[in-house]
Amino acid sequence: MRAFLNVLLATFNRIIDSGVAEGSxxxxxxxxxxxxxxCFFCPIISxxxxxxxxxxxxxxxxxxxTIANLLFxxxxxxxxxxxxxxxxxxxxxxxxxxxxxxxxxxxxESGFHLxxxxxxxFVFWLFENQQVRQVIxxxxxxxxxxxxxxxHSNHYFPIYTFYFRIGxxxxxxxxxxxxxxxxxxxxxxxxTYYKLITSDLLDKQSTLEREVGMRKRSEEETRKLFxxxxxSYKNLEQFSYVVSHNMRAPLANIKGFVSLYDKSRPGTxxxxxxxxxxxxxxxxxxxxxxxxxxxxxxRERALENKLELNxxxxxxxxxxxxxxxxxxxxxxxxxxxHMEASIFxxxxxxxxxxxxxxxxSLKYRKNFEDPKVHIGFDHSDNHTYCIKIADNGIGIxxxxxxDRVFKLYSRLNRNVDGKGIGLYLVKTQVExxxxxxxxxxxxxxxxxxxxxxxx
Amino acid sequence: xxxxxxxxxDDDPMSNTYSTLVVKKQNPxxxxxxxxxxxxxxxxxxxxxxPKPVIILLDLNMPVMNGWDFMEEYEKLDLxxxxxxxxxxxxxxxxxxxxxFHRIIDYFVKPITxxxxxxxFLRNA
Numbered sequence: 001m002r003a004f005l006n007v008l009l010a011t012f013n014r015i016i017d018s019g020v021a022e023g024s025x026x027x028x029x030x031x032x033x034x035x036x037x038x039c040f041f042c043p044i045i046s047x048x049x050x051x052x053x054x055x056x057x058x059x060x061x062x063x064x065x066t067i068a069n070l071l072f073x074x075x076x077x078x079x080x081x082x083x084x085x086x087x088x089x090x091x092x093x094x095x096x097x098x099x100x101x102x103x104x105x106x107x108x109e110s111g112f113h114l115x116x117x118x119x120x121x122f123v124f125w126l127f128e129n130q131q132v133r134q135v136i137x138x139x140x141x142x143x144x145x146x147x148x149x150x151x152h153s154n155h156y157f158p159i160y161t162f163y164f165r166i167g168x169x170x171x172x173x174x175x176x177x178x179x180x181x182x183x184x185x186x187x188x189x190x191x192t193y194y195k196l197i198t199s200d201l202l203d204k205q206s207t208l209e210r211e212v213g214m215r216k217r218s219e220e221e222t223r224k225l226f227x228x229x230x231x232s233y234k235n236l237e238q239f240s241y242v243v244s245h246n247m248r249a250p251l252a253n254i255k256g257f258v259s260l261y262d263k264s265r266p267g268t269x270x271x272x273x274x275x276x277x278x279x280x281x282x283x284x285x286x287x288x289x290x291x292x293x294x295x296x297x298x299r300e301r302a303l304e305n306k307l308e309l310n311x312x313x314x315x316x317x318x319x320x321x322x323x324x325x326x327x328x329x330x331x332x333x334x335x336x337x338h339m340e341a342s343i344f345x346x347x348x349x350x351x352x353x354x355x356x357x358x359x360x361s362l363k364y365r366k367n368f369e370d371p372k373v374h375i376g377f378d379h380s381d382n383h384t385y386c387i388k389i390a391d392n393g394i395g396i397x398x399x400x401x402x403d404r405v406f407k408l409y410s411r412l413n414r415n416v417d418g419k420g421i422g423l424y425l426v427k428t429q430v431e432x433x434x435x436x437x438x439x440x441x442x443x444x445x446x447x448x449x450x451x452x453x454x455x
Numbered sequence: 456x457x458x459x460x461x462x463x464x465d466d467d468p469m470s471n472t473y474s475t476l477v478v479k480k481q482n483p484x485x486x487x488x489x490x491x492x493x494x495x496x497x498x499x500x501x502x503x504x505x506p507k508p509v510i511i512l513l514d515l516n517m518p519v520m521n522g523w524d525f526m527e528e529y530e531k532l533d534l535x536x537x538x539x540x541x542x543x544x545x546x547x548x549x550x551x552x553x554x555x556f557h558r559i560i561d562y563f564v565k566p567i568t569x570x571x572x573x574x575x576f577l578r579n580a
Contacts, residue, residue: 248543256473256566411518
């Protein structure tokens with residue numbers, strides 16, 4: 001007996017648990033089990049009636065009940081197949097039908113309204129808030145039915161020996177009040193739910209936008225870093241190419257002269273000359289290596305700290321260092337900047353830049369004109385400092401030499417002494433400060449260098 | 456065209472001295488003209504009265520007017536003197552670029568040798 005009961009209980013549990021999966025939430029589990037229990041018991045309760053109907057030849061009732069019971073069992077089956085939505089809809093339909101039938105049996109006249117009421121209850125019980133469509137659908141169904149209550153009077157539907165009355169109720173009828181309450185609940189439920197999901201969506205959207213914004217910014221930063229790195233690499237490539245290229249010239253001379261050295265007759269005049277040439281070429285080679293050192297040391301300036309400097313003071317310092325050259329060439333160096341104007345930058349870099357440019361202006365002066373150098377400083381822009389160095393010197397033919405002006409070891413004038421590294425150093429210093437340099441010049445019409453540094 | 460006249464164009468005076476020594480070593484009778492810039496060399500060539508060399512040895516790496524600038528101006532003169540590029544770099548791109556000038560017949564890497572000059576004269580002969 002006990003074993004039989006156990007088996008019964010086990011089977012019962014198995015049926016009730018249809019649709020309950022391993023990871024189901026407590027909420028889901030409760031719901032499914034309630035639905036399954038209800039759908040299991042309704043057929044059991046109504047099954048005694050079936051033979052009664054059949055025997056009494058009330059075939060309509062018999063068939064209605066049978067179909068309803070089958071539908072109840074189908075609900076359990078749907079849950080078992082994890083088709084929860086279908087199960088729920090079926091459930092609403094079958095339970096409503098059962099209520100109808102039950103009121104039929106019990107002879108409740110306003111059974112139709114009872115049907116509406118219970119069906120609505122079921123909707124609230126069965127459907128989770130996520131299923132808005134079902135709520136809306138039910139709502140519309142009930143609007144239609146509600147209208148039926150108020151706007152159709154006294155329709156009688158004959159169902160076998162009973163009549164169902166639809167409509168013609170007063171406002172004070174319990175069913176009507178309940179239906180009004182129901183409508184209100186439906187509305188309320190719908191709108192609160194709608195607000196909930198909208199605000200939830202908006203939250204999610206703003207979080208997403210923020211994340212996308214952050215990602216975009218970090219992407220941009222990465223891209224900028226990459227561009228900086230590429231530029232540095234390109235500069236390094238060019239630098240090493242030029243330096244090694246320029247070292248080959250004196251080295252080739254040394255090799256050549258050594259090959260001409262006549263070892264069999266060491267004391268000759270020609271041999272002595274050759275040794276002299278080798279010495280000169282070696283010194284030349286050494287110079288280039290010193291240049292290399294000098295250029296590399298200049299790059300270390302980038303690591304120094306920035307300071308707030310008074311622009312006029314900086315220019316005065318430079319004029320003092322170039323004091324001899326300025327006097328010798330009868331030059332004038334003027335500054336166009338506010339007395340208090342200051343610039344926040346690396347001191348040694350700025351001095352190096354201005355020193356080189358002013359020195360160039362003095363070196364490449366016109367023969368019969370006193371050199372005039374004018375330095376302008378403009379910090380009115382919120383983002384950049386603008387420094388202009390203008391002179392009245394011999395100028396540069398930019399139509400021919402535009403690409404070579406700032407290149408390492410590119411010399412554009414044979415008559416003036418120079419290695420061709422001055423402007424290259426200026427450009428690298430400007431780049432170290434994160435700025436740009438432009439040149440405007442015409443032969444015999446002087447030169448203007450415009451330097452823009454970020455604030 | 457003076458058959459034993461060679462023109463050197465190089466801004467480095469030491470390089471010119473060396474090249475002169477090498478040319479003279481190959482044949483002491485060869486005369487050498489040296490120019491420190493492309494402009495002065497072109498000026499010489501433009502003047503019809505000046506004896507034309509049989510070959511020009513041209514350096515690439517010169518200030519203001521480099522070897523390529525010189526070649527562009529030289530082609531305009533339409534002289535039939537052949538040119539040999541002499542340079543301290545064995546750069547692939549430089550070598551390639553010599554192909555675009557039909558007067559350039561060879562490419563020597565510094566330092567030039569007596570053998571270079573000998574082969575040059577053999578070809579020309």
